[in-house]
Amino acid sequence: MQQEYDALISNGTWTLCPRPLHHNVICNKWVFKIKRKADGTVERFKARLIQIYVLVYVDDIIITGTHPHIITNIIVKLQSEFPLKDLGPLSYFLGIQVTRDASGLHICQTKYITELLHKTQMNGAKPSKSPCTLGSKLSRLDGETLSDPTPYRQGVGALQKYTLTRPKIAYSINQLCQHMHAPSTTHWTTAKRVLRYLQGTTDHGLYYNKGNLQLNAFCDSDWAGCPDDRRSTMGFTAFLGECLIAWSAKKQAVVSRSSTEAEYRSLSITTAELF
Incomplete structure (x- = not known):
């Protein structure tokens, strides 16, 4: 200091x-x-x-809603207080592509995924139907330590951004990120499987449609699933109507002494995230 x-x-x-x-x-x-x-x-x-300064520069403001006149009023009020330019309906923001139809909108990261596949030389690989094998769990003892871990760290680091629109790979990325300090050949093979899955689903993403606004959440845990420290992995998904709005997969902070304890920890974490 x-x-x-x-x-x-x-x-x-x-x-x-x-x-x-x-x-x-x-x-x-x-x-x-x-x-x-x-x-x-x-x-x-x-x-x-x-x-912290009084002068603040704001680059982009995204305003969403279902009532055009309300959105227009908000923009007019902001323009009266700040220099503001209306760029129209959202189509591309921070690497996320947005397309609309009569019932909702679809968001995906096709461009970013394609660039990553070219960077990792996986654009010509055979697509995989799933990001990981059922019940797979990575250990620090698996495989041989990579002589150059840089490609692994760069690839897995980039993959973290794609969980924004691809919740299906969240568990696999969580597993891969736990071995960034000492990746092995097995870990790199697992990362390549995620890339092969993205290779076959570059245009997939999330679809948000207009419907009811009821909030539903689901959570689960894998008790003592990590073979290295025996901590449990929890995951949750939250839906607003039929739209997936939040999701996560991460290892619990402490070791649970039973599957019931792991489930209750998962439930408390999910509740805290929602509220």
Whole structure:
């Protein structure tokens, strides 16, 4: 912290002065992070001072709704307060493609998936019908350690973005991400299967249709499923009407002593996510 503070002073970032009367003070915030080495060990602790300014630049604002006149009123009010340009209906945002029809909209990441397949040289691979084999569980002891883990880390890191529109690969990506520090040949083969699945389903995505607004959620857990630390993996999906709006697959923080305990932990995590 002291080194970061001294650097700000030496660069003339601040000018110390008495506090003006009848003015609010804008606070700053320290952000602490841990930088780790490739094997997962701690390299050093990092501290950054985030400065908060009154001037804020907003790049994109997405307004959604089913009543055009309400959306128009919101845009008019925003234009009266900020410089705002209406770009029209959403079609492409942060790599997500959006298409509409009479009953709803379809979102997918075809372009990003195609680019990843070319980058990993998997664009000509034989498509797979599923992202993983039924009941597959990865262990740190599987296979031989890769001599160059960079392609694995880059590929799996990129795959995390595709869970935004492809919830079916969430469990597989969760398994692969647990071995980023020391990937093996088995882990890389499993990652390639996910890529082969995407190869055959590049145009798949999520479809949101107009219907009832009843909220339903489903959750489950795999008790002591991890062969390395015996922690359970939980997953949940949430639907607004027929539309899938939230999903997750992750390992529970502690070891559950029974399948019932694992199920209750899954239920509590799902409830917390919804509310």
